[in-house]
Amino acid sequence: MTQRAARIAPSILSADFTRLGEELDSIAGADYVHYDVMDGHFVPNLSFGPGILRQVKCHTQMPVDVHLMVEDPEQSVGWYLEAGADIVTFHYEAQRHAHRLATLIREHGALASVAINPGTPVAALSSILPYVDMVLVMTVDPGYGGQSFIEGSCEKLGELRSLCSSLGVSPLVEVDGGIGVANAERVCAAGADVLVAGSAVFGAPDRGVAIETIREAGTRGIAGRA
Ligand SMILES: O=C(CO)[C@H](O)[C@H](O)COP(=O)(O)O
Numbered sequence: 013m014t015q016r017a018a019r020i021a022p023s024i025l026s027a028d029f030t031r032l033g034e035e036l037d038s039i040a041g042a043d044y045v046h047y048d049v050m051d052g053h054f055v056p057n058l059s060f061g062p063g064i065l066r067q068v069k070c071h072t073q074m075p076v077d078v079h080l081m082v083e084d085p086e087q088s089v090g091w092y093l094e095a096g097a098d099i100v101t102f103h104y105e106a107q108r109h110a111h112r113l114a115t116l117i118r119e120h121g122a123l124a125s126v127a128i129n130p131g132t133p134v135a136a137l138s139s140i141l142p143y144v145d146m147v148l149v150m151t152v153d154p155g156y157g158g159q160s161f162i163e164g165s166c167e168k169l170g171e172l173r174s175l176c177s178s179l180g181v182s183p184l185v186e187v188d189g190g191i192g193v194a195n196a197e198r199v200c201a202a203g204a205d206v207l208v209a210g211s212a213v214f215g216a217p218d219r220g221v222a223i224e225t226i227r228e229a230g231t232r233g234i235a236g237r238a
């Protein structure tokens with residue numbers, strides 16, 4: 013059997029925005045660019061919008077994973093689809109019509125993904141799971157880069173795996189927040205396939221080495237899954 017490798021999505025929230033092109037070049041060995049959109053309402057912070065996404069898409073061939081931390085994502089999702097988002101993640105806690113939103117994202121040719129905050133139980137996802145390509149399990153409360161991984165997240169990943177198998181679905185599972193080489197192996201052993209890493213990649217002296225080291229640890233975790 014071919015060994016599945018963990019996929020790495022550096023969050024450019026931790027990049028130097030004054031040199032964004034060079035920062036994107038420095039993560040060329042990754043699988044996705046993780047693009048955090050914050051509206052100052054759903055989360056207490058502001059980041060970037062569709063204009064910068066358009067520029068990122070012009071600069072890189074890497075698929076862009078757009079994480080919408082915004083209230084009422086149905087109102088703004090079209091901007092990000094038009095700007096070329098490859099994956100769009102909306103928060104379960106922020107939307108009203110999850111099925112309609114996931115369907116709209118897929119109709120635009122992007123992958124649909126739903127995120128849950130640390131305080132939201134996995135069971136909340138049962139009705140939307142058949143309609144999404146990925147689930148993002150937040151491993152910090154969203155809003156800032158550089159926070160510490162919340163212990164207990166691995167248990168939640170196990171619950172998600174059980175729920176998916178009881179429903180007969182197999183979305184990709186992404187984790188976001190406080191991920192690095194110290195926990196990549198255990199989150200992947202617990203069910204994660206895609207690792208978002210902001211400070212662990214952009215804060216490293218050599219981003220290429222950091223990406224490879226986190227990927228190797230995650231891939232060991234996938235190989236060791238029960
Ligand atoms: O969604 C996010 C924050 O809400 C970011 O993607 C996340 O925090 C990544 O940063 P780090 O790896 O430094 O925790």
Ligand SMILES: [Fe+2]
Pocket residue numbers: 023046047048079188208
């Ligand atoms: Fe994120």
